[in-house]
Amino acid sequence: MKSSITADILERSSFDEIIDVRTPAEYAEDHIPGAINCPVLSNEERVIVGTMYKQASPFDAKKVGAALIAKKIASYIETEFKDKSKNWNPLIYCWRGGKRSGSMTHILRQIGWNAQILDGGYKSYRKEVVTKLNTLPQQFNYMVITGQTGSAKSRVLEKLNQLGAQVLDLEQLAIHKGSVLGNIPNIPQPSQKMFETKLIQALEKFDANKIVFVEAESRKIGSLHVPDVLLETMRKSPCIKIEASIEARVEFLISDYDYFIQDPQHLISTIDYLKDLHSKETLARWKSLAQEGQWPTLVSELLEQHYDALYRRSQNSNYVNYETATSFNTADLSAKGIDILAKQILMGPHHV
Known part of the structure; x- marks a missing residue:
């Protein structure tokens, strides 16, 4: 069952802004039209964390990834999101609607913004495109x-x-x-x-x-x-x-x-x-x-x-x-x- 902090791909037009938190490389390959890119991991950081997850320790990879993501989200709050009003409601997505978008959504909601995660992430958008094609x-x-x-x-x-x-x-x-x-x-x-x-x-x-x-x-x-x-x-x-x-x-x-x-x-x-x-x-x-x-x-x-x-x-x-x-x-x-x-x-x- 869909949680109250997630939104369906068909609801995307009701949000003030769509934020793609994937890497610049993922964003450049394709993204939801109109979405801005606020990556929480760089291209290189995602490779490092992913390699550590598969080859070393998932737990250690999550710690490293969480620290990197937290720093990036903090920088966006101080810059990109600094002047957003209290009523701002962004839709946030990553590849599957998992940890990257979940982390940013959680912190923004703690501040008081009505941030929501795109259910299924970019993959749900891509599925819609394939259906329409x-x-x-x-x-x-x-x-x-x-x-x-x-x-x-x-x-x-x-x-x-x-x-x-x-x-x-x-x-x-x-x-x-x-x-x-x-x-x-x-x-x-x-x-x-x-x-x-x-x-x-x-x-x-x-x-x-x-x-x-x-x-x-x-x-x-x-x-x-x-x-x-x-x-x-x-x-x-x-x-x-x-x-x-x-x-x-x-x-x-x-x-x-x-x-x-x-x-x-x-x-x-x-x-x-x-x-x-x-x-x-x-x-x-x-x-x-x-x-x-x-x-x-x-x-x-x-x-x-x-x-x-x-x-x-x-x-x-x-x-x-x-x-x-x-x-x-x-x-x-x-x-x-x-x-x-x-x-x-x-x-x-x-x-x-």
Whole structure:
């Protein structure tokens, strides 16, 4: 039976603040949206205490852990919580709703604050996310934007969003451009769990009576997996197709991947990802073109010899409505051209 000082995950919105007392590493991997991180053990301290618990003495580990946790809680009372009013009621959680959150909750309640522990801790939140991933994606009607690499699909989504349409931008959530060369330098992708948290946040904002525009994706975006139920629903959904000229696509990609031009060496090393698909001679040529800054030639060859064939096979086999998709033709993928394209899409036969 749930005690009077614990709260269910569904009650979290009724609290003034949600406090995640797990380590910074645990918090960075994923956390309840809106929660602040007040770790009672550092990353290193948790390893030390955990190792002592398993390999030496659970009793000694608890003593060491309790001393460290007490010091941290004291510091938060003197800083983070110093100006909180008497009526402040925070919800506190750790991994399972155990000793870390229990310790902070006990001390805060002794002061007079109505602190409560999240029943089940982070694991209860994660269970909720997994449940929603299996049900929520099916509640919406999607319009899948397809088109060969360099067709500015992500920029079209961005413009559709600005024009008031409902947009699910999976690549933005994944911090990746989707292709094998799509990693963004110096900006790591989120963890799989954080990606799924952000995905649920995005879906929960949508109106089920309106279309959700989404870009056609493969099963993986960089290192992250698109949840199965969402992907299966997308693949059965109606499609539209952006048909852009090769010249427009080359010009767009050179602009959109400008960081490769700033750092050709990064692109040269990334080209090696294609070693299982192309000959050593082809890869050597592409690296040479990058080294020499011959960007239009390089991008044209990458599109014609690599991306286009892969894309056609992928869309035909995965998106059942790809062949019957309404096409939108363009030779202009400048900002103005993308604006025109997005407005044409909004006024298409699917418009609701």
